[in-house]
Amino acid sequence: MSSHAHSVHHAEAPKGFIRHYIFSLDHKIIGTQYILLGLSAVTIGMILSVLMRIHLGWPNAHIWGFANGIMTPEDYLRTVTMHGTLMVFFVLTTVPQSGFGNYFLPIQIGAPDMAFPRINMLSFWVTFLAMIVLLAAAFVPGGAPISGWTAYAPLSSIGEIAGPGQGLGQTLWVVSIALFCGASLMSGLNFLATTIDLRAKGLSLMRMPLTVWGWFITACLAVLAFGVLLAACILVLLDRLAYTSFFIPGGLSVSGQLLNHSGGSPLLYQHLFWFFGHPEVYIAILPGMGIISHVLSTFSRKPVFGYKAMVYSLSAIGFLSFTVWGHHMFISGMSPYSAIAFSVLTLVIGVPSAIKTFNWLGTLWGGRIQFTAAMLFAIGFVSLFVTGGLSGIFLAQPALDLYLHDTYYVIGHFHLIMGVAAIFAMFAASYFWFPKMFGRHMNETLGKIHFWCTFVGVYSIFMPMHYLGYEGDARRYSSTEAVHYMTEMHAVYLFISIAAIITATAQLFFYWNFFSSWIKGKKADQNPWHGTTLEWSVPTPVPHDNFGGKLPIIYRGPYEYSVPGMADDYVPQHLAPELVARAK
Amino acid sequence: MPQTIVTEELEITGRSGGAKPPSSSGGEGDDGSSGGSALPQRVYVTGITIGMGAILMFFMALVSAFIVRKGVSNDWRAFDLPRILWLNTLILLASSASIIHARRRLAKDDREGFHQWWAITTVLGLFFLAGQLIAWRQMVAAGLYVATNPSSSFFYVLTASHGLHLLGGIFALLYVGWLRLHKLTLSTATEVASLYWHFMDGLWVFLFLILLLGR
Numbered sequence: 001m002s003s004h005a006h007s008v009h010h011a012e013a014p015k016g017f018i019r020h021y022i023f024s025l026d027h028k029i030i031g032t033q034y035i036l037l038g039l040s041a042v043t044i045g046m047i048l049s050v051l052m053r054i055h056l057g058w059p060n061a062h063i064w065g066f067a068n069g070i071m072t073p074e075d076y077l078r079t080v081t082m083h084g085t086l087m088v089f090f091v092l093t094t095v096p097q098s099g100f101g102n103y104f105l106p107i108q109i110g111a112p113d114m115a116f117p118r119i120n121m122l123s124f125w126v127t128f129l130a131m132i133v134l135l136a137a138a139f140v141p142g143g144a145p146i147s148g149w150t151a152y153a154p155l156s157s158i159g160e161i162a163g164p165g166q167g168l169g170q171t172l173w174v175v176s177i178a179l180f181c182g183a184s185l186m187s188g189l190n191f192l193a194t195t196i197d198l199r200a201k202g203l204s205l206m207r208m209p210l211t212v213w214g215w216f217i218t219a220c221l222a223v224l225a226f227g228v229l230l231a232a233c234i235l236v237l238l239d240r241l242a243y244t245s246f247f248i249p250g251g252l253s254v255s256g257q258l259l260n261h262s263g264g265s266p267l268l269y270q271h272l273f274w275f276f277g278h279p280e281v282y283i284a285i286l287p288g289m290g291i292i293s294h295v296l297s298t299f300s301r302k303p304v305f306g307y308k309a310m311v312y313s314l315s316a317i318g319f320l321s322f323t324v325w326g327h328h329m330f331i332s333g334m335s336p337y338s339a340i341a342f343s344v345l346t347l348v349i350g351v352p353s354a355i356k357t358f359n360w361l362g363t364l365w366g367g368r369i370q371f372t373a374a375m376l377f378a379i380g381f382v383s384l385f386v387t388g389g390l391s392g393i394f395l396a397q398p399a400l401d402l403y404l405h406d407t408y409y410v411i412g413h414f415h416l417i418m419g420v421a422a423i424f425a426m427f428a429a430s431y432f433w434f435p436k437m438f439g440r441h442m443n444e445t446l447g448k449i450h451f452w453c454t455f456v457g458v459y460s461i462f463m464p465m466h467y468l469g470y471e472g473d474a475r476r477y478s479s480t481e482a483v484h485y486m487t488e489m490h491a492v493y494l495f496i497s498i499a500a501i502i503t504a505t506a507q508l509f510f511y512w513n514f515f516s517s518w519i520k521g522k523k524a525d526q527n528p529w530h531g532t533t534l535e536w537s538v539p540t541p542v543p544h545d546n547f548g549g550k551l552p553i554i555y556r557g558p559y560e561y562s563v564p565g566m567a568d569d570y571v572p573q574h575l576a577p578e579l580v581a582r583a584k
Numbered sequence: 585m586p587q588t589i590v591t592e593e594l595e596i597t598g599r600s601g602g603a604k605p606p607s608s609s610g611g612e613g614d615d616g617s618s619g620g621s622a623l624p625q626r627v628y629v630t631g632i633t634i635g636m637g638a639i640l641m642f643f644m645a646l647v648s649a650f651i652v653r654k655g656v657s658n659d660w661r662a663f664d665l666p667r668i669l670w671l672n673t674l675i676l677l678a679s680s681a682s683i684i685h686a687r688r689r690l691a692k693d694d695r696e697g698f699h700q701w702w703a704i705t706t707v708l709g710l711f712f713l714a715g716q717l718i719a720w721r722q723m724v725a726a727g728l729y730v731a732t733n734p735s736s737s738f739f740y741v742l743t744a745s746h747g748l749h750l751l752g753g754i755f756a757l758l759y760v761g762w763l764r765l766h767k768l769t770l771s772t773a774t775e776v777a778s779l780y781w782h783f784m785d786g787l788w789v790f791l792f793l794i795l796l797l798g799r
Contacts, residue, residue, distance in 0.1 A: 002713065025686070044652050072637065079784060093736065106723055115623065115627045115630075116631060121774070183636050188633075188634075188638070189631060189634045189635055189638065192630070192633075192634050193627050193630045193631040193634060194627075196627075196630050197624055197627040197630050198623075198624075200628065208747060223634060223637060223638045223641075224637070224638070224641050225641075226638075226644070227639065227640075227641035227642030227645060228644075228645040229643050230645075231640055231643075231645035231646050231649065232645070234741070234745075235646075235649065236739065238730065242730045242737075243731040244647065244730060244731045244734070244737040245652060245659075245737075246734070250657075250659065255602045262657075262659045263652070263653075263656075263657030263659035263660070263734065264734075265652065265653060265657065268649055268652050268653060268656070271652070272649060275645070277728055278623075495762055547656055
């Protein structure tokens with residue numbers, strides 16, 4: 001009896017370098033391309049954040065790359081914009097979903113490739129183009145825009161008069177994000193169709209690995225949310241280029257000049273933006289939740305605690321994410337009654353989030369835990385998720401948010417839960433799947449040093465920001481010098497800056513580990529972690545069509561670890577029941 | 585050198601079914617279930633359904649912006665929609681009927697009838713687009729430009745967005761009608777194209793009602 005059935009035509013990889021590595025239709029190459037794109041984006045984004053921290057810590061320091069070495073307030077805001085846009089769109093949205101998801105979703109569901117490989121390739125190259133257009137904004141007259149990653153109207157809508165960078169720079173920004181929307185819609189469509197229709201025989205929905213669930217729900221969010229942002233981008237472009245008044249109110253006077261617009265609604269932009277923006281937060285974190293469940297189970301040698309509860313809570317978070325966008329707008333002049341509704345709905349998200357957290361702890365409980373680098377980052381993720389999530393409960397109260405909005409409290413909150421937690425998931429995924437992707441192990445010792453530096457580092461950076469927030473220190477101020485009560489807190493700024501520089505430097509461990517292991521790391525065998533899911537059933541390097549023309553059959557759930565009465569402590573999903581070795 | 589490459593590939597192919605843990609070491613070979621393409625045809629229908637969901641969200645965002653923008657301000661000025669939009673609507677409804685007819689012909693294996701009705705659908709689609717352009721000319725003649733008033737801004741945004749999506753539908757009709765299909769069967773291809781075409785039709789009726797009643 002063969003556990004591989006469904007013979008299909010065995011496809012060979014194209015031979016030419018360009019068709020094989022550049023314009024590839026293979027989901028594994030495309031996934032790797034996304035990961036490398038994200039790695040370049042995160043590098044630029046991190047350098048920009050260090051430049052900001054240097055300026056905040058040492059306001060008179062000369063900084064390379066700015067006119068006369070001086071970072072003006074406008075330069076600071078440009079840096080904020082580029083840091084935020086690169087990180088949110090080209091790292092957090094791209095790498096966990098389009099990068100790792102592209103690489104592993106088809107393998108984990110037993111499919112030879114994505115449903116629509118050409119659309120997949122197109123998504124990547126449009127994302128690439130979007131990043132080039134975004135980076136180009138920094139090199140045009142006026143430079144990069146100063147309106148942040150949220151590009152609130154009317155600042156983003158009235159053109160050059162709003163400040164340097166609000167001319168061509170802002171136009172390029174909007175075009176870049178519109179392109180990115182198109183790419184994400186295509187990518188989401190591909191993920192959904194693949195998961196719905198190309199699952200291997202026997203792989204029912206409740207047998208899918210939680211990683212697949214994470215990518216699936218995320219793709220639902222992407223498909224529903226990015227169209228709304230695209231609409232907002234088009235209206236902003238028309239306001240800028242065709243002099244319409246969608247978002248620009250009448251009687252607006254900027255720099256002493258009365259603008260010739262009437263009746264537009266800046267609040268409308270915020271509604272459109274955050275209707276996308278809140279699901280976007282979950283687009284960044286849900287794939288991470290899936291990856292973390294996967295890694296925790298593997299290295300605890302235990303099934304995921306409460307698999308179905310994990311699936312339902314993931315879906316609940318995805319659904320609720322469309323009902324809470326107003327909590328970003330408590331101080332926008334929105335009706336206080338709707339603020340109450342948004343506040344309550346936001347608190348409700350705490351319930352599925354708590355289910356997930358307890359189930360992660362339940363997975364660890366009583367397990368035979370292996371503290372690999374991937375496992376450390378997974379546990380770190382849970383820690384960051386709890387810390388960042390708790391401060392979210394405070395921010396969800398309109399009365400508290402009135403005070404804390406636009407302070408460092410918010411910066412600390414969303415960096416911990418959305419930024420760093422998702423980054424930890426990417427690190428966990430890198431250490432975990434590297435042997436399958438490149439046939440070699442990353443260095444574990446370097447990985448553990450990298451973990452501890454990063455873990456202690458990010459807490460040192462972002463926890464003090466909560467205190468700055470309580471003190472009322474406003475975000476996006478380029479300097480503390482002009483505001484008396486902020487000047488008094490300068491020691492805290494200095495501490496954060498030093499922590500940020502050390503943490504950023506510690507990432508060199510990762511870069512070195514990643515690239516040197518790619519070339520000469522320890523050779524990995526097919527299933528180094530003794531995992532149960534399909535990616536470990538195929539040879540390394542994974543063949544062009546994943547299963548060599550024979551699609552697998554699935555016999556059981558994804559996390560059959562330490563099953564009593566079995567010889568091994570793991571039972572792969574694809575192993576026919578009669579082939580499973582029993583304990584003597 | 586080429587010799588080595590060939591052997592390597594042979595080896596990979598040979599190993600293919602037998603990744604390590606499972607078992608195909610026993611009887612290698614077909615289980616009888618063979619298929620030319622790895623892709624089930626239903627995936628195309630799934631794909632277009634999801635695509636329509638995404639497109640619907642895009643238009644819903646524009647329409648809710650329309651409603652909000654009209655509600656919050658006092659600068660909204662109603663204008664009379666170009667009369668030709670009624671004719672355009674009829675043309676598009678007729679094209680939906682003709683695409684249904686084309687698929688019926690195909691089901692009865694009447695290829696010639698299918699191609700005729702498919703072509704009629706495509707031409708009706710092009711007439712609709714031409715009619716929309718005429719509507720724009722009439723707007724311009726009446727002095728209503730994109731930036732004249734939020735009401736005219738939304739008119740242009742909604743008709744242009746719909747027109748571009750419909751143009752995509754026309755390309756799909758041309759592709760299905762005149763190009764050789766590789767992986768798709770004709771039945772699936774016409775199903776996908778006609779689903780999208782009906783969607784464009786229904787979407788236009790919806791947008792037309794919004795423009796008409798929301799003036």
